[in-house]
Amino acid sequence: MPKASLREDILQAGLEVMSSQGYGAGVRDIVAAAEAPQGSFTNHFRSKEAFAAEVIERYFDYVKGLMAQTLGDASLAPLERIRAYLDLISGKLAAAGWARGCLIGNFSLEAPPQSEALRLQLARIFGEWRAPFAACIAEAQQAGQLDSTLAADDLADFVLAAWQGAMLRMKVEHDPRPLEQFKTVAFSSFLKPKEA
Incomplete structure (x- = not known):
């Protein structure tokens, strides 16, 4: 009977390890978390960069599920x-x-600057990520619920960038206040519903 591939185990472990340690996580840490021999990493992935690309796609698939659950909820x-x-x-x-x-x-902060492939992948992901935010903003603008001075895509880009900044501060401070500050400012200014 053929031996089961450890590829899936390594990817899942990579997602967990890189979520806590970042891009700098060592291959040894990843294969140890997967309970796989070190050589199995190079059997399945041509480089750490290629591995990271798969991990980030897996993570973004998870994020897309969260977006579908919330940004795609037509009942709201x-x-x-x-x-x-x-x-x-x-x-x-x-x-x-x-x-x-x-x-x-x-x-986006940690990937090596010489990694053009990861840079392009992350840029594509941010573009994809913006779309459902922009759709919600455009819908609110068309319904007269939100000021339409700014283009929906521009406002969606700003929301994502500012939210990412709030998460970075939250991570550094181990404190939710930057997230709550962002939401308070956002929904009292640029995402504030217009008075009926």
């Missing part, structure tokens, strides 16, 4: 969907003791 008003997403993420960060941020944001 558009701005309520955005709040639901931010609150859901806040809850997940709380469960991690405010010590983990977003793997996509972390990789």
Whole structure:
């Protein structure tokens, strides 16, 4: 009977280890967490960069599921969907003791500058990530619930960038206040529903 591939175990362990240690996590730590021999890493992945690319796609698939659950929830008003997403993420960060941020944001800071492949992958992910936020914002603007001075894509980019910054501060401080400050400012200014 052929021996089962350890590829899936290594990817899952990589997601966990890199979520806590970042891009700098060692291959030894990853294979140890997968309970796999060190040589199995190079049997399945041509480089750490290629491995990281698969880990980040796996993480983004998870994020897309969270977006579908919240930003795609047509039973909520558009701005309520955005709040639901931010609150859901806040809850997940709380469960991690405010010590983990977003793997996509972390990789954006930590990936080697010479890694053009990872840079392009992360840029594509941010573009994909922006789309459901922009759709909610555009829907709120079209319904007259939100000021339409700014383009929905621009406002969505700003929301994501500012939220990533809030998560970085939360991770450094191990404190939820930056997340709560972001939500308070966002929903009292640039995401504030217009008076009926």
